[in-house]
Amino acid sequence: MVDIVAVHGIQQHRSSRTAMHDAWLPAIVEGLRDVRSVHAASLTLECAFYGHEYNDGKSVGESNYAAIDLEPGFEEELVVAIAAGLPETITAGTKLYLPTALQKALVAIQESSLFEGVDSALISFVKQVNRYLHDAEFHARVQEEFSRAMARSPRLVIGHSLGSVVAYDWLQRNRIDNPPALITVGSPLGFEAIRRRRHQPQDRSRWPGEVRAWTNIAAGHDAVAMVKKLAPLYHPEVVDRPCTNERRTAHAAVSYLKNVNTARAIDEMLG
DSSP: OEEEEEEOOSSOTTOOHHHHHHHHHHHHHHHHHHTTOGGGGTOOEEEEOOGGGGOSSOSOOGGGOOGGGOOTTHHHHHHHHHHHTSOTTOOSSSSSOOOSHHHHHHHHHHHSSGGGGOHHHHHHHHHHHHHHHHOHHHHHHHHHHHHHHHTTOEEEEEEETHHHHHHHHHHHHOOOSSOOEEEEESOOTTOHHHHGGGOOOTTSOSSOTTOSOEEEEEETTOSTTOSOOOTTTTOTTOEEEEEOOOGGGTTOHHHHHHSHHHHHHHHHHHO
């Protein structure tokens, strides 16, 4: 058994399972110590790491991506949606005339600190999400990795960014003897473009399987978690909690894991 299974989000294809564990565990423990949790001293963590799966030769390096590489449909739709979630102080179209919604969205992101204002990093993110959602073979490999992690019978699952989608998908489709609680941080599950592609049967609850509780935490400056409240979209028992991360690292997993609201949720769910 293990206390927590953690699943990461995008842009981890240059990382490793060890690096993820070495970053996530101290961040979680630091947050737990701040709230004087008894779990800080003995916490165990299993990482569902799938970042290496993106290094199979099918993806162009993120430094080579340009706007022309965005595919019509989901990828363009997601870029526009992310830009719409940026703070109101950021405006598009101030540098040059850009007539389309996609072009305006790219300019807005360039002017923001999200993805460090770099088109190639943004497009890499969008393409990684797209591949998980639409490449059946790749999707199966990611879900298999999560299955192996879940074999450790965790009391709690934490999903960051795309990892929250990975966790939600698995929990919806698998029955387990000891259902865990779920915490999603920096989640894009609220994007309508992603919700449409969950293939949610009309007769199935939007609650993720048999989880005991679900807390969603979204930072004010995090445009990837543009929809801050998931309860109206998924289930009234979802507990939506805001948090404040530094603007430049608003979407970073470590920023979320150290936050007091995340620490309190972890402490509560570990019991």
